[in-house]
Amino acid sequence: MTPQPHIALIGECMIELQHRADGSLHQSFGGDTLNAAVYLRRELGDTAHVDYVTALGDDSFSDAMCQQWAQEGLGLGMVQRLPGRLPGLYCIQTDANGERKFLYWRNEAAVRECFTTPAAEPILAALPDYDVVYFSGITLAVLGEVGRERLLQTLIETRRRGGKVVFDNNYRPRLWASVEAARAAYHLVLAEVDIALLTEDDERALFGYADSEQVFAAYPGIAEVVLKRGADACLIRCAGERFAVPALKVEKVVDTTAAGDSFSAAYLAGRLKGGSPEEAALAGHRLASRVIQVSGALIPR
Structure with missing residues (x-):
């Protein structure tokens, strides 16, 4: 890992409501x-600079988000605050097995203008100088068509300057006008x-791949592909080699929220620290x- 790499993660943070068994909301x-x-900042500590790239409103919830992120050690220099706008909101409902259902209110969220405001220009100019740029399928969806095009140009320039691009597929059908629109954006x-x-x-839902072999075959040009499969072993293809790494058994699953996000963060941290x-x-x-x-x-923590 380069000394204190600079990492930018692009996307949306929302107000989260957890619906509890007694009917209350947390x-x-x-x-x-x-x-x-x-989780990446927690894993890497002071050995890396981790910045979050998003747009928020000028409301008290947005203030509280920024305060929490600063306490976690995230850099806020790439966070836009848009007057009169608000962050999105979602509610998590979990069943007896810990599986979740999400209800969203996000159509007017400030992040939808993240890459289209005048204030976005210096942010877009700075992103290609990061050592790692990380984004997800949800990032793609919420940025909109113009934002996606500007993101794509940023990714191209990041790689041209020697940076690495990391993508978590996180496909959410309801965020897209059609599966065809999502496929086109993902392919780009x-x-x-x-x-x-x-x-x-998510690969099955978006592209209809029948199994892991079809997934790996679909991405011959990606140097490192990690296939997350819940409680089953994850499968990895890297530098022409294939690996299967079993998941850890858990006695009782309480809530699967952020399972994939935390795996991705710890995986990336491990690789940045020089791990296999x-x-x-x-x-x-x-x-x-x-x-x-x-x-x-x-x-x-």
Whole structure:
């Protein structure tokens, strides 16, 4: 790992409401790339600079988000605050097995203008100088068509300057006008990815791949492909080699929120620290196994 690499994670953080068994709601904050940013910063500590790239409003919830991120050690220099706007909101409902259902209110979220405001220009200019740029399928969806095009150009320039691009596929059908629109957007950015952190179920839902072999065959140009498969072993293809790393058994699953995000963060941290793909995947499984035993996206430090 280069001395103190600079890492940028792009996406959306929302107000999170956890619907509890007694009918009460517990309010916190979460979002896939934000979850990954927090866990990545915790894993790497002061050995890296981790910045979050998003747009928020000028409301008290946005203030509280920024305060929490600063306490976690995230850099806020790439966070836009848009007057009169608000962050998105979602509610998590979990069943007896810890499986989750999400309800979203995000159509007017400030992040939709993240790459289209005048204030975005210096941010877009600075991103290609980062050592690692990380984003997700949810990032793609919420940025909109213009934002996606600007992101794509940023990824191309990042790689041209020697940076690495990391993508977590996180496909959410309801965020897209059609599956065809999602496929087109994914295909464009996947051509500019160095490490693909893919959830097998999402690959099936988006592209119809029947099994892991079809997934790996679909991405011959990506140097490192990690296939997350829940409680089953994750599968990795890196430098022409293939690995299977078993997940850790958990006695009781409380909430699977952020399981994939935390795995991705610990995996990336492991690789940045010089660990092998197998070592990084074990770290990913370890963190994810802790996360799913606690309610909410971010477990206490």
